[in-house]
Structures are given as structure tokens and as C-alpha cells.
Amino acid sequence: MIEIEKTLISDDVLEEKFLCDLKACKGACCVEGDSGAPLEEQELSILDDEYENIKPFLSEEGKIVIEKNGKYELDTDGDHVTPLVRNADCAYVIYDNNGITKCGIEKAYEQGATTFKKPISCHLYPIRLNKYETFTAVNYHEWEICKAAKLCGSKQKLPLVKFLKEPLIRKFGKDWYNKLEDFVPEQQ
Numbered sequence: 001m002i003e004i005e006k007t008l009i010s011d012d013v014l015e016e017k018f019l020c021d022l023k024a025c026k027g028a029c030c031v032e033g034d035s036g037a038p039l040e041e042q043e044l045s046i047l048d049d050e051y052e053n054i055k056p057f058l059s060e061e062g063k064i065v066i067e068k069n070g071k072y073e074l075d076t077d078g079d080h081v082t083p084l085v086r087n088a089d090c091a092y093v094i095y096d097n098n099g100i101t102k103c104g105i106e107k108a109y110e111q112g113a114t115t116f117k118k119p120i121s122c123h124l125y126p127i128r129l130n131k132y133e134t135f136t137a138v139n140y141h142e143w144e145i146c147k148a149a150k151l152c153g154s155k156q157k158l159p160l161v162k163f164l165k166e167p168l169i170r171k172f173g174k175d176w177y178n179k180l181e182d183f184v185p186e187q188q
Helices: 011-015 041-057 060-069 104-110 120-124 144-156 165-172 174-181
Strands: 002-004 007-009 093-095 101-103 127-131 136-140
Touching: 002 174, 007 011, 011 136, 041 060, 041 104, 093 104, 101 104, 120 127, 120 165, 127 165, 165 174
Parallel strands: 007 136
Antiparallel strands: 002 007, 093 101, 127 136
16 A cells, blocks of 8 residues: 555555456446445535536436436435436436447536536546545455456556546646556556
């Protein structure tokens, strides 16, 4: 484990190889799990402010759930998360012609309808953040659905932190990321 500023980064974040293989998993991380995507406090007001801009890019089912349950909700741990459709799909999920999940928020961002790319928890996945009083733990979440991504990352010799460079910089800043890169093992 290493410490950078007010973060503790687990060794597996540095050592893991990873490259999403959407053809294999079809974006299962957006539709499986116990609750919706974790949301940070500032993202709640962003969703409140930007929802009307994002709404045209969502599925009808997603819009119905959001209109009924709200743009976010509390999970059983008391954390804010995105609402779910049929207790499975994130309400902000859309599907492409190949049945692969995509993010309706990100689609709105790509079309210039919003400046919000997507929740940082989604952008960082499979890294999960756990906030404590004096630091944030940065951990790798290993899940069977990402087996193909691990294999693909190994074949490409792509470290997880390189795959997630953009969201890590978005969350922690360029200086933090540059310090993190110094700890990434040489590629083998």
C-alpha cells in the first residue's frame, strides 16, 4: 500500500492489468450488483441541475423510474446511488444495437448537452473509493464479470492505472496521478 497526499492506494491497483472488453461483458457492471452507482455529494446537485439536459438520452424505462423514485436514492448503507430499473439496470443505462450497455449521461455529454461526463464511481470502475475521516482508500474491486478485462489487459500489458488515467486525473488531479505513476511496476 502506498500513500499519496490524503489517499491510500492498495497494491493491486498498481499491479493489476486491465482493459475493458465490452464485447465479452456487455457492460454488466452497469446492470448487476446490489444497488445503483455510488454518487458523490456534489453529483447530486449536478443531477438535479442537469437532468432535463440528460433526459432525452435515457431509455423510457429509466425515465419512468427516475420520475417515480428520483434522480438518486439512498441504498441500504445510507449512501446516495443511482436508481435501478427492475432492481437491476442503472436508470441512466441505455443499450446500443449490440446489446451493450452505455451511459445515457455520457451520451448526453458526448452530444454537448451537459458538462457532466458521468458519475466518478462509474468512470473509475473497477477502482472503488472508500472515504474515511482523514483519508480516501483507493481499492481495486475484483469481480467475476471483469475476467475478460483482466485477460485483455494482461495481453496488452496495460496497467489498471494507465487504463484509468483520465478518471484518476479527473478525481485527484494531474500532480497526484504523476506521483502514482512513479509506483507502477515496470511492464512485463
